[in-house]
Amino acid sequence: MSTAEACTASSPSSTAGLLQILWLASPALPVGGFSYSEGLEAAVDAGLVSDEASAAQWLIDQLHLGLARADLAVVAQAIPAWRTGDLARIQALNAWVLQTRETHEFRLQTEQMGRSMLEWARCLGELGAGVFERLQSAGLSPVSYPVAMACAAASADTSVRDSLIGFAFGWAENMVQAAIKSVPLGQSAGQRMLARLAREIPVAVGHAMALEDSERQAFTPLLAIHSARHETQYSRLFRS
Incomplete structure (x- = not known):
């Protein structure tokens, strides 16, 4: 058996885990990420x-100044909390996300995508039963998308x-598609x-992953201004 074959044969669980992360990161996941431009259209x-x-x-700045310091940091802390059943920690992280959305549009987005993630798990039946039950029993009302x-x-x-790399890449794919449609740009x-x-x-x-609780932040004033303007923008392709 070759080295490559040995590695493949010895790690079926890690392969399954990678496939699940790719599934969750896919823009085809029916949670509605494709319908938002997050201020880009404005x-x-x-x-x-x-x-x-x-x-x-614009998107690179948003990745580093916004996503990395807020949603990615929340996901990094919420995954181990879910794995250990630390509901108090999960509830605190969910509350932080909801309290720090800088515009009404951002708040509606995280709530809608969180609901859609819950519905996705429910519709999977046995395949998503564990996720659906954990989300239901956590008492999150509403559940935010990063925590879901x-x-x-x-x-x-x-x-x-x-998991964070998958989450970030899924966000990047959605936002690039938003740029292609709104600028507009070609596929290349x-x-x-x-x-x-x-x-x-x-x-x-x-x-x-290196951020402590006190270092998380949601402070992107220019992005927030344009998200707020997008809420009443006369002509728009994306949801507000």
């Missing part, structure tokens, strides 16, 4: 994002770091942007 309308370079830089995603990821036989430009984001994701994940 930035396009304001002229701050107008081409591939400015769109890529962490619950699903906690059932995968994979590391927290790999979108792939170049996704490649740039992929290079940044490991750094963002490392930052998120």
Whole structure:
């Protein structure tokens, strides 16, 4: 048996875990991530994002200044809490997410996607029974998307770091598609942007995993301003 065959044969659980993370990270997951631009569409309308370079830089900044310091950090802390059944910790993390959404639009997004994750687990039947039951019994009303995603990821036989990379890459795919539609850009430009984001994701994940509770933050004023403007933007493709 070759080394590659030996490794494959000895780690079926890790392979299954990786496949589950890829499933959760897929834009095809019916939680509605594709329907939001997270302020990007308003930035396009304001002229701050107008081409591939400015769109890529906007998303890279959002990854490091927003996602890494807030949602990724929450997922990093919520996965072990789900695995140990620490409901007090889970409830505290969920409350933090809900309390720190900077606009009404962001709050509605995390609530809607959290509900959709719960419904996804319910509709899977036996395949999602464990996730659905844990979310139901946690007393989260409403459940935020990062905490719901962490619950699903906690059932995968994979590391927290790999789960965060999947979460971040799924976000990146959705946001690149939002840029392609709203700027607009071609598919080749979108792939170049996704490649740039992929290079940044490991750094963002490392930052998120190193944060203590007191270091988490949701403070992205320019992004919040444009999310608020998007709520009443006259013409828009994405949900508000």
